[in-house]
Amino acid sequence: MQKEKLIIGRREEIAFPELALYGIIAKIDTGAYTTALHCHDIKEKNGVLHFKLLDPSHPEYNEQDQKFTEYSQKEIKNSFGEIEKRYIIKTIIQMGEKRIKALVSLSDRGSMRYPVLIGRKLLKNRFLVDVALLNNLAFNPSPRDNLKS
Numbered sequence: 001m002q003k004e005k006l007i008i009g010r011r012e013e014i015a016f017p018e019l020a021l022y023g024i025i026a027k028i029d030t031g032a033y034t035t036a037l038h039c040h041d042i043k044e045k046n047g048v049l050h051f052k053l054l055d056p057s058h059p060e061y062n063e064q065d066q067k068f069t070e071y072s073q074k075e076i077k078n079s080f081g082e083i084e085k086r087y088i089i090k091t092i093i094q095m096g097e098k099r100i101k102a103l104v105s106l107s108d109r110g111s112m113r114y115p116v117l118i119g120r121k122l123l124k125n126r127f128l129v130d131v132a133l134l135n136n137l138a139f140n141p142s143p144r145d146n147l148k149s
Helices: none
Strands: 006-008 011-016 021-028 033-043 048-053 066-068 072-076 085-097 097-109 116-118 127-129
Touching: 011 116, 033 085, 048 085
Parallel strands: 006 127, 021 116, 033 097
Antiparallel strands: 011 021, 011 085, 033 048, 033 116, 048 066, 072 085, 085 097
């Protein structure tokens, strides 16, 4: 028996609980394969990946240095059709009541309208997208919620 899929809109409020990032508006993009998160100051040092979430112009920005020891790199085609080498991390994304362990590429999305892009790899077999809707998920992620997957 197939699980019922949640219907989501073209934009949704989501959270990255492991990164203490809540209430971020994500663009749902069925044309993109991967999920991307806006970061800056991304650097690798002694086997540790360091980055800062968002950028100083974003209202949710803080200067906290994020550190990951488990990460990879992958060539990804950006929205302009150019190939970029990006760092990939695995973290939990919360969309409504669903918590999904997902691969996320780190990218400078400062020139883009939305700091997060949710691609079809994360959407597949979980969600149906209705482009007429915005913020269809009724759940408001909160830092007080525990990390159940």
